[in-house]
Amino acid sequence: MGDISLPAPVPAPAWPDRFQHVDTLLDAPGPSTDPDFVRGDVVKEFLRNQCKILVIGAGGLGCEILANLALMGFADIHVIDMDTIDISNLNRQFLFRPKDVGKPKAIVAAEFVMSRVPGTKVTPYFGKIQDKDESYYMQFNLVICGLDSVEARRWMNATLVGMVDPENPESLKPMIDGGTEGFKGQARVIIPTISSCYECSLDMLNKQTVFPICTIANTPRLPEHCIEWASVLEWPRVFPDKKMDTDDPDDIQWLYERASARAHEFKIEGVTWSLTQGVVKNIIPAIASTNAIIAASCCTEAFKLATSCAPALNNYFMLIGTEGIYSYTFEHERRPECPVCGGETIDMPVKKEWTLERLIEALTERQDIQVKKPSLSAGGRSLYLQAPPQLEKRTRPNLEKKLSELVEDGDELTVTASSLPFNLTLRVLLKD
Amino acid sequence: MLKIWSMKKNEETAAKKKPKVSAAQIRLQKDLTELEEFKTMTTDFPDPADLLHFNLIITPDEGFYKGGKFLFSFNISTNYPHEPPKVKCMQKIYHPNVDTEGNVCLNILREDWKPVLNLNAILVGLQFLFLEPNAEDPLNKEAAEELRRDREAFAKNASLSMRGGTIRGQTYERVLATP
Numbered sequence A: 001m002g003d004i005s006l007p008a009p010v011p012a013p014a015w016p017d018r019f020q021h022v023d024t025l026l027d028a029p030g031p032s033t034d035p036d037f038v039r040g041d042v043v044k045e046f047l048r049n050q051c052k053i054l055v056i057g058a059g060g061l062g063c064e065i066l067a068n069l070a071l072m073g074f075a076d077i078h079v080i081d082m083d084t085i086d087i088s089n090l091n092r093q094f095l096f097r098p099k100d101v102g103k104p105k106a107i108v109a110a111e112f113v114m115s116r117v118p119g120t121k122v123t124p125y126f127g128k129i130q131d132k133d134e135s136y137y138m139q140f141n142l143v144i145c146g147l148d149s150v151e152a153r154r155w156m157n158a159t160l161v162g163m164v165d166p167e168n169p170e171s172l173k174p175m176i177d178g179g180t181e182g183f184k185g186q187a188r189v190i191i192p193t194i195s196s197c198y199e200c201s202l203d204m205l206n207k208q209t210v211f212p213i214c215t216i217a218n219t220p221r222l223p224e225h226c227i228e229w230a231s232v233l234e235w236p237r238v239f240p241d242k243k244m245d246t247d248d249p250d251d252i253q254w255l256y257e258r259a260s261a262r263a264h265e266f267k268i269e270g271v272t273w274s275l276t277q278g279v280v281k282n283i284i285p286a287i288a289s290t291n292a293i294i295a296a297s298c299c300t301e302a303f304k305l306a307t308s309c310a311p312a313l314n315n316y317f318m319l320i321g322t323e324g325i326y327s328y329t330f331e332h333e334r335r336p337e338c339p340v341c342g343g344e345t346i347d348m349p350v351k352k353e354w355t356l357e358r359l360i361e362a363l364t365e366r367q368d369i370q371v372k373k374p375s376l377s378a379g380g381r382s383l384y385l386q387a388p389p390q391l392e393k394r395t396r397p398n399l400e401k402k403l404s405e406l407v408e409d410g411d412e413l414t415v416t417a418s419s420l421p422f423n424l425t426l427r428v429l430l431k432d
Numbered sequence B: 001m002l003k004i005w006s007m008k009k010n011e012e013t014a015a016k017k018k019p020k021v022s023a024a025q026i027r028l029q030k031d032l033t034e035l036e037e038f039k040t041m042t043t044d045f046p047d048p049a050d051l052l053h054f055n056l057i058i059t060p061d062e063g064f065y066k067g068g069k070f071l072f073s074f075n076i077s078t079n080y081p082h083e084p085p086k087v088k089c090m091q092k093i094y095h096p097n098v099d100t101e102g103n104v105c106l107n108i109l110r111e112d113w114k115p116v117l118n119l120n121a122i123l124v125g126l127q128f129l130f131l132e133p134n135a136e137d138p139l140n141k142e143a144a145e146e147l148r149r150d151r152e153a154f155a156k157n158a159s160l161s162m163r164g165g166t167i168r169g170q171t172y173e174r175v176l177a178t179p
């Protein structure tokens, strides 16, 4: 008989042999395991007692992610979602039941996971990611996003990139981003400031179907054309001062009636209430199996990053299930001109009594950056813009002002110039 | 978990970034300050502190619309450049590609928008619409039809419309550059 060493349970599992399979991965290195991997109790202790993970979104992807993480042994999970449960979610968002309709997704999901997986703590937050600041995000080791909004992802990505402080290793929070659209999906690992970020790949996004406005106006052939006509052209014409609320059933009803009348006029079939809602809210049918695959990929990456038991995805996994199943993994490269992770930050020591003009002069004299005619702003406030003429004229008086009147010590200025392919961040260090 | 940080050490070029301004704002600053100078187009910011909302004035110096002064509003969302700017004509004008509500048919404003495009591309596109109205993508069908059938008649009506004239029952706004 060989030498059998029994894994020490850390901590006591919720049921016998709960971690039997997971532990096979943690008790011995595999052929591609990183040499730094520490097998056994240390890594289990980290995963099950120390690692704090944040899940953003408790919808189609989020439900899968939360269940996977809890079953893998992540024990300190936080979840943010701003939505409440709709009856149409119940077919795939399996942590919710009919009695939960109308309640916050984050809270119901957290309670469900905790009741099913003893020993797991799930802390919900019912609200927006933008409600929280850096001090909140700093407490996590990892962030997984299961979002359906480009805007929310851009915000989260920029926040995590902005938090990186070279003096503080803890400030680097890997972001695992999952996304699905019908039968397509992607999972990616973003190591802020090291690998390509979400913003770097913004131009790779699938474009939503947009119809030419003249087709909508004159030659509709599809039910979607009639619905777009009602929402893009008719609504602003009839209600010039009222914003359309796509969550309001009355507004959808109005669009549906207008679109139906137009469809009738052009002998087009297929305008329905739910298609109307789908088109104006840009709903792409969610496929439960796509969510399951992408969530599984995201959680596997979280597990690998948390334990170092295997190399993590580098860095983009793409799934196309529209015709058969095709997947592709590649390394998306950082874009040097990315407004979030690209560019450069330089420190610029300046004298308090320098004028803005003097600072610009000093900047253009620097050999290391070769900038000509720079425009500067501070926290979204324009300091000096080279163009267009009206803004140049308006910001020109700032050139004469002393730096101490315009900025504070340590402020970061955004510098753009046509000679710079990327934007430059200038940290001003005011000296007496 | 600590593996990530050792990666960081190997990566010499990794630079600290603190984007307290949004990517949309940075991009907009770049787009605006690098706008070409056009002798027939000027921008106007009702609130110069707000770069997300501004107007564009086009004064064509040739073509059907020479002598007119055309006003467009630009509304840029915080999701720029993922989303294109929303552009509307603020006047009721007689143009094959602009309807009487101010909607503009320009492909890069909708179906062909890409984040690599910029404001300059949109300005060039709008200017081109006044030099070469396009009868193939009509928003004002009657105007397009007329342009296709009889360029001279169209030229006359375009000129009439700019003086505030009435064409086939529709009265257009007086948009002459000189009062």
Ligand SMILES: [Zn+2]
Residues within 6 Å of the ligand: A196, A197, A198, A199, A200, A201, A334, A335, A338, A339, A340, A341, A342
């Ligand atoms: Zn980036």
